[in-house]
Amino acid sequence: MASLFRVVPRAAPHGVNRAAVALALTLATAASAFADEAAATATAAAPAPTQPNSGDTAWMLTSTALVLFMTIPGLALFYGGLVRSKNILSTLMHSFFCAVIVSVLWFIVGYSIAFGPTQGGLWGGLSLMFLRDLSQPASLAPTIPHALFVMYQLTFAIITPALISGAFAERFRFAPFAAFSALWSLIVYAPLAHWVWGGGWIATTFGALDFAGGTVVHISSGVSALVCALYLGKRHGYGHEPMPPHNLPFTVVGAGMLWVGWFGFNAGSALTAGGLASTAMLNTHLAAATAGIGWMLVELTRSRQATVLGVVSGAVAGLVAITPAAGFVTPTGAAIIGLIGGGVCYLAVSFKPKLGYDDALDVVGVHFVGGTIGALLTGVFATALVNPAIKDLALGTPGGVVDGHWKLVWQQLAGVGVTIVFAGVATLGILTVVNLIWPLRASPNEETLGMDLSQHRERAYVLSGGEAVAAAAAVMAEPRAADAPPTSVQRFTIILDHVSEQQVERRWRELCRRISVDGNAVSTLTLTPTPITVRGTRFRFLTDNQHTPENVRTQLESLFSDLNAKARIETQG
Amino acid sequence: MKLITAIIRPEKLEDVRRALAETDVYLMTVSETSGFGRQRGVVEVYRGQELEERMIPKLKVEIAVNDNFVDATVEAIIRGARSAGAGDVGDGKIFVTPLDDVIRIRTGETGPAAIGP
Numbered sequence: 001m002a003s004l005f006r007v008v009p010r011a012a013p014h015g016v017n018r019a020a021v022a023l024a025l026t027l028a029t030a031a032s033a034f035a036d037e038a039a040a041t042a043t044a045a046a047p048a049p050t051q052p053n054s055g056d057t058a059w060m061l062t063s064t065a066l067v068l069f070m071t072i073p074g075l076a077l078f079y080g081g082l083v084r085s086k087n088i089l090s091t092l093m094h095s096f097f098c099a100v101i102v103s104v105l106w107f108i109v110g111y112s113i114a115f116g117p118t119q120g121g122l123w124g125g126l127s128l129m130f131l132r133d134l135s136q137p138a139s140l141a142p143t144i145p146h147a148l149f150v151m152y153q154l155t156f157a158i159i160t161p162a163l164i165s166g167a168f169a170e171r172f173r174f175a176p177f178a179a180f181s182a183l184w185s186l187i188v189y190a191p192l193a194h195w196v197w198g199g200g201w202i203a204t205t206f207g208a209l210d211f212a213g214g215t216v217v218h219i220s221s222g223v224s225a226l227v228c229a230l231y232l233g234k235r236h237g238y239g240h241e242p243m244p245p246h247n248l249p250f251t252v253v254g255a256g257m258l259w260v261g262w263f264g265f266n267a268g269s270a271l272t273a274g275g276l277a278s279t280a281m282l283n284t285h286l287a288a289a290t291a292g293i294g295w296m297l298v299e300l301t302r303s304r305q306a307t308v309l310g311v312v313s314g315a316v317a318g319l320v321a322i323t324p325a326a327g328f329v330t331p332t333g334a335a336i337i338g339l340i341g342g343g344v345c346y347l348a349v350s351f352k353p354k355l356g357y358d359d360a361l362d363v364v365g366v367h368f369v370g371g372t373i374g375a376l377l378t379g380v381f382a383t384a385l386v387n388p389a390i391k392d393l394a395l396g397t398p399g400g401v402v403d404g405h406w407k408l409v410w411q412q413l414a415g416v417g418v419t420i421v422f423a424g425v426a427t428l429g430i431l432t433v434v435n436l437i438w439p440l441r442a443s444p445n446e447e448t449l450g451m452d453l454s455q456h457r458e459r460a461y462v463l464s465g466g467e468a469v470a471a472a473a474a475v476m477a478e479p480r481a482a483d484a485p486p487t488s489v490q491r492f493t494i495i496l497d498h499v500s501e502q503q504v505e506r507r508w509r510e511l512c513r514r515i516s517v518d519g520n521a522v523s524t525l526t527l528t529p530t531p532i533t534v535r536g537t538r539f540r541f542l543t544d545n546q547h548t549p550e551n552v553r554t555q556l557e558s559l560f561s562d563l564n565a566k567a568r569i570e571t572q573g
Numbered sequence: 574m575k576l577i578t579a580i581i582r583p584e585k586l587e588d589v590r591r592a593l594a595e596t597d598v599y600l601m602t603v604s605e606t607s608g609f610g611r612q613r614g615v616v617e618v619y620r621g622q623e624l625e626e627r628m629i630p631k632l633k634v635e636i637a638v639n640d641n642f643v644d645a646t647v648e649a650i651i652r653g654a655r656s657a658g659a660g661d662v663g664d665g666k667i668f669v670t671p672l673d674d675v676i677r678i679r680t681g682e683t684g685p686a687a688i689g690p
Contacts, residue, residue: 241587448584457616482597483689485645489596512659530659532648542648 056143059273060152066264067155071162072099074261078254078316079166082361085246086450087170088460094165097178099158102185106154107131113190114198115140115153121201124194140197141271152268153193160189160217166361167225168440170243171235171447174455176438180430188224188426192216192419207395208415209382209408211280212269214324214375215419222368223420224427225359231431232440234358236447248309255312259288262319266326279386280326284319287326287338291318294342302350310346313366317345320370325378328390333381333402337374345370375416379409490543491532493570494553499563501536507560508534527555538570574672574685575643579634580606581654581665586632589653596649598642600688602635610666631665637675639685 076095080088102110109129115138116124134146141149161181168177195202196216202208210216235243245251267281295314296306321341322334329337349365359365382390382400391398400408434440446454453459496504511525529547531539541552549569557567581589586603593601607628638646647667655664677687 237584241584485642486595486597489645489648491644491648525659527659530655532651542652 051143052137052145052148053143055273056271057145057148059277060141060144060148060268060271063264063268064148064152064155066261067152067159067268068099070258070261070265071095071155071159074254074257075159075162076254077250078258079169079251079361081247081250081252081254082166082245083169084243084450085461086452086459088246088250088452089458090174090451090455091165091169093174093456094169094172094177094181095162098162098165098181098185101178101182102158102161103154105182105185106150106157110157110186110190111150111153113186114157114193115149116198118194118199121195121199121204123191123200124198143272149271152271156213156217156265157185157189157193160213160221161185163217163221163363163367164225164228166363167229167359168232169360170451171232171360171442172228172440172451173438173442173446174451176434176440179434179438180440183430183434184224184427187430188220188423189216192220192422196415202415202418203393204395206411206414206418207393207397208375208411209328209378209390209394210324210375210415211327211378212266212323214320214371214378215415218320218323218367218371219375219416219419220423222364222366222371223423225363226357226368227424227427228431229357229359229364231428232358235360236444238358239353245309252308252312255316258316259319262288262323266319266323270327276327276387282331283326283329283334284322286331286334287318287322287341288315289318290335290338291315291321291342291345294318294339295346296342298343298346313349313362314342314346317366317370318342320367321345321374321377323371324375325381328378328382328387328400330381330383330386333377333383337377337381340377341370341373344373372416375412376409379412382408492541492543492549492552494539494541494549494556494567495570496537496539496556496560496565496567499537499560499565503563504534504537504560504565507563511559527552527559574640574675574688575638576670576672577636577638577643577646577650578668578670579636579650579654579665580608580631580667581634581650582656582663583630583632585654585664586634589634589650592649592653593636593646596642596645598636598638598646598649600636604633604635606631606633610663629663637672637688639688643669 072095073092076092079095080092083091107130109126111131112126112128113123116126116128119125131147131150134150136146137144138146138149141152144152161184164184165172165177165181172180191200192202193216194200196208196210197203202215208215237243262284263281266284267277270277270280292311292315295317296311299310300306318338318341321337325334325337345366348369349362352359352362352365378400380401382394383403384390384399394408394411397405397408397411399405431440442451442454450459511527529541529544529552531541533540539556541549543549553567553569557565560567579589583605590601593599607630609629634650636646647669650667674683675685675687676683680687
């Protein structure tokens with residue numbers, strides 16, 4: 001069809017391109033086993049095979065299911081295992097709710113913004129709102145039904161905001177989270193997908209290669225994660241109390257699901273079932289494996305332990321890094337990208353505490369760093385040997401550094417830079433606006449209670465919670481006992497005269513009574529410091545730097561002044 | 574000799590431990606427990622069904638001390654376990670009970686000598 005050749009050559013639809021379409025056409029004309037229908041059509045009405053064929057359709061149906069499986073339950077479990085047991089439900093909810101809300105928005109307007117006919121390279125317009133006409137295959141994927149293309153792209157739109165949620169885990173209130181994710185998917189994800197894949201200006205200006213979403217998915221979510229972590233601030237007690245993952249088996253299971261699902265993500269991004277998909281699958285698998293090793297090796301030199309969490313995190317980092325490169329590099333290139341990605345992401349994650357932000361589950365260290373490394377290394381290892389379509393996609397640059405073309409690295413860098421600026425600024429804007437309506441940050445009380453109970457009134461595990469004991473035991477110092485208590489603590493006692501013990505007891509209880517407002521206790525007591533013990537008419541205090549005993553005596557006397565009490569400081573000894 | 578038993582909020586264990594360490598008290602037994610005093614339990618909802626007045630999880634810290642340590646130990650626990658400001662309902666309780674004897678299993682020492690280092 002005319003429309004096919006109008007859009008395809010310039011857009012970078014996941015690596016589908018003129019060559020791939022030509023390949024499909026060749027296979028179809030040859031009446032290959034998986035394309036009988038298409039072959040018949042192609043023979044009758046060459047040259048454009050606009051009819052879906054069963055081979056591509058079957059693979060893309062499978063890929064779509066695999067990518068959704070990455071988010072629910074793959075990513076949900078991966079993140080869920082990393083948080084404390086009081087927050088796992090809210091963390092699972094972050095992923096699951098993205099599946100719910102983004103799907104509805106995608107149907108209403110998201111798909112139209114991302115993949116409608118381009119309006120000057122900026123967005124796809126509103127002509128496909130409510131998916132009103134899917135009778136013709138999408139121009140980016142002519143060999144599968146349009147409905148399937150919508151569905152496949154939707155699974156990418158779901159996982160991207162879900163990835164961000166790792167940064168703000170354990171402290172983001174639910175209502176603002178829902179609003180943030182909804183707005184982010186429409187304001188950041190959909191336009192970005194259009195600019196890179198839908199025929200928009202990033203692809204046509206810079207010719208940056210992004211096979212399966214290194215910039216659109218991983219860099220955009222990674223940058224947004226950084227902004228979220230900085231905007232929200234640290235978790236209550238971060239850096240002070242240990243926050244160990246509560247269930248690493250969940251994390252390992254989730255990482256396994258991500259690995260398998262990534263075949264749908266990367267090999268599916270060929271949008272056809274054939275050589276390109278197979279190359280992408282092999283590269284994806286190799287990079288995950290070498291990245292697991294890369295992370296482990298760097299970790300071994302630093303801490304002399306190979307950790308389970310380390311190897312699985314490394315594999316995920318490798319999957320992130322290979323995403324933009326999967327259909328453009330040789331297996332050797334993929335192996336090197338994985339190895340570097342795994343090692344560097346370990347360094348990024350281990351460096352985080354020094355940077356002072358609380359990216360709870362290391363979205364920045366894995367997705368932003370891994371995605372950026374992958375995007376740049378795509379510029380190094382992309383080669384025309386693997387994918388001759390690079391020349392079209394990269395606006396004339398026929399390959400990367402391995403083919404002798406440094407220019408591609410700069411093109412990649414430009415794509416990365418634009419994504420960082422746009423996603424970062426837009427995320428900050430969304431957070432600021434949502435924060436005006438619903439405060440984003442949970443209160444210290446809510447955080448202490450846990451997001452599961454405070455946001456959802458549910459508890460994940462109806463067991464006794466042993467975390468605090470385990471956490472304190474982990475940082476216990478070697479015991480050394482003393483024969484006498486230390487003398488550094490100074491105390492003084494103030495005694496009330498001319499009042500009975502019963503009067504003091506009754507008044508003190510009134511003063512200490514709490515009035516519960518929205519579950520938050522409010523104190524009417526205006527005495528500082530608060531006495532350490534009260535016995536009869538004797539108030540015992542620890543000395544602090546701000547208050548002299550005389551100052552405290554005056555305060556106490558005024559609290560009991562209507563009883564005509566006189567306070568005196570008991571002499572030491 | 575006294576046995577000091579403190580019921581505290583689970584999240585305050587680290588603060589209590591630190592306060593005790595500043596007092597040179599390092600030996601303690603910690604166990605998970607639950608109950609309620611005047612603080613009400615949280616209302617949980619599972620598929621529309623509400624569960625009320627659930628026991629609130631707490632930690633029990635038990636420390637055997639010689640008499641000259643009692644005040645310092647109690648003060649340290651209060652310092653660590655009292656919520657910021659003037660405290661809050663649910664901060665817990667401290668029980669001080671007399672201790673007839675203490676025997677260190679390893680050495681057979683008894684009395685105050687068995688408590689210390």
